[in-house]
Amino acid sequence: MPKPVQVNLDEVEQNPDRAAIKYGNKEVVQKMYSITKASLEKWLALMQDRPEFAQGLLHPTHKIVLIELDVFDEFVRWMDKNRYRRRS
Numbered sequence: 001m002p003k004p005v006q007v008n009l010d011e012v013e014q015n016p017d018r019a020a021i022k023y024g025n026k027e028v029v030q031k032m033y034s035i036t037k038a039s040l041e042k043w044l045a046l047m048q049d050r051p052e053f054a055q056g057l058l059h060p061t062h063k064i065v066l067i068e069l070d071v072f073d074e075f076v077r078w079m080d081k082n083r084y085r086r087r088s
Contacts, residue, residue, distance in 0.1 A: 023058070023066040032069075033076065047075050 024032070030040050044065070047053045056071025 022068060022070075024069055025067070026065060029067050029069070029072060043075070043079070046079075047072070050075070053078070
């Protein structure tokens with residue numbers, strides 16, 4: 001069995017050029033965006049409900065969630081742009 005990939009969260013946080021990293025787990029995304037676990041859970045649920053962003057979440061097992069960092073970044077920008085719009 002191959003060893004799991006270890007990600008140094010301090011390097012991820014300080015390296016804006018994250019081209020080599022495509023996916024992150026919840027802890028990595030929390031650290032990168034400086035958000036709480038509760039906020040991340042809400043955002044991921046909203047992201048899952050939006051068809052244009054749902055492909056950015058992978059659930060290989062019932063405990064593991066992988067988040068495509070580029071899609072998550074697009075989602076955060078979408079949230080910022082649409083924060084004052086009424087929900088339909």
